[in-house]
Amino acid sequence: MNDTAVVIVNWNGKPMLKNCLDSLRAQTFKNFEVFLVDNGSIDGSAEFVEKEYPEVHLIKLKKNTGFAGGTNAGIRKALENQKIKYLVTINNDTKADKFFLQKLVEVAEKNPSAGAVAPKMKYFYQENLVDSVGILIHRDGGGVSRGNKQMDSGQYDQQEEIFGVCAGAALYRRSALEEVMENGEIFDEIFFAYYEDLDLAWRLRLAGWKAISCPQATIKHIHSATAISYSPFKAFQVNRNRFFVILKNYPFRFMLYALAITPMRYLRLINSIRIKQGPSHKLKEKAGIFSPFIIVLKGWVSVIWNLKAMLRKRKIIQKNKKVSNKEINQWFEKYSATIEEMIYK
Known part of the structure; x- marks a missing residue:
């Protein structure tokens, strides 16, 4: 069987x-x-x-x-x-x-x-x-x-x-x-x-x-064999889909915090380009100096375009949530990635 x-x-x-x-x-x-x-x-x-x-x-x-x-x-x-x-x-x-x-x-x-x-x-x-x-x-x-x-x-x-x-x-x-x-x-x-x-x-x-x-x-x-590593396509998908993850799954206070610290994430990405380290730098080298900024803007447009659908899904997910905010906070402490892993690696 x-x-x-x-x-x-x-x-x-x-x-x-x-x-x-x-x-x-x-x-x-x-x-x-x-x-x-x-x-x-x-x-x-x-x-x-x-x-x-x-x-x-x-x-x-x-x-x-x-x-x-x-x-x-x-x-x-x-x-x-x-x-x-x-x-x-x-x-x-x-x-x-x-x-x-x-x-x-x-x-x-x-x-x-x-x-x-x-x-x-x-x-x-x-x-x-x-x-x-x-x-x-x-x-x-x-x-x-x-x-x-x-x-x-x-x-x-x-x-x-x-x-x-x-x-x-x-x-x-x-x-x-x-x-x-x-x-x-x-x-x-x-x-x-x-x-x-x-x-x-x-x-x-x-x-x-x-x-x-x-x-x-x-x-x-092999890793990124079909979608080429550091491609504009991959960068766009990751940037946009990060917002989708937040909008759908993060309870309200976690969602607000995630959106509030997003500018800090972008500053770190800019710094990674400046010091020539990490995926954003490699993307810039491959696709041009303005490519990371264009990708971010395109991502925001796509998020706004799909916002209604994401919020509709969010309502169902949050309604059926079986864990407490305290437990979710513990996940962030126990399973958290470092800034080095997120930006510079």
Whole structure:
């Protein structure tokens, strides 16, 4: 009986699919199905999967609906099978260790209060570097990968409660996802890409679900293989979606504080450009000196355009909140990212 579904979203990622799908074929855990959503690729990805991996459930979309829309399409198809208990999302530019699924499912089975489980993600070409073991948060609405770019010296080798998981590789409990679903969407499709997993992590935590790390489940990740690192697209999405996270999920006093300290965030970003350090500097080098400022302005316009929809979702999320503001404040203290991690890394 297959009780686990693996959902992969692909957009013109044919060169990466063999590593990803071969690693799933090699899993010690066998009770799973694979759903690959092709987001309107024009590089022959869909034809390659049909020919070489007939066991994969292929879902062809006519256009690129982003990570959020693509993953939702795969999850909807997977959930047609009522026996599915767990949804595992992995990026198309990953290669899973053979015990990956086995370890994730074992931890989920032993921790029924966990709505999500995070593996240890490592960089594909630098296996001694951590990519992510969950998500860290900040009071300004931001989020970063826990442990990102740190040397892997065993500091994350203990299973422990974390704030949330990075959807680049994660296990989600079906019942948890169904509880926080928004109009049939697991990931908010207005986000399109980036921070959609942070938004989902917030919704799960506010609904009372926990998240746990499972460092014994390992997976290698190329990182930003489809969306180029430090691209204007990625910068726009992250800047805009940070506001969406605040507007939807932060209780009123936390929301006011996050908006109040946003100018400080921008000053730090400007400083990172001045001292030539961090993603904003690299974006400026790639796209021009005015690109960060243009991206911020475009983000504000998009936030205003989508404000009504965000506030409508906020009303439902806050109404169904099962945790106290005191507990939320404790999350910020326990799972907080540093300014170094947020701005300069």
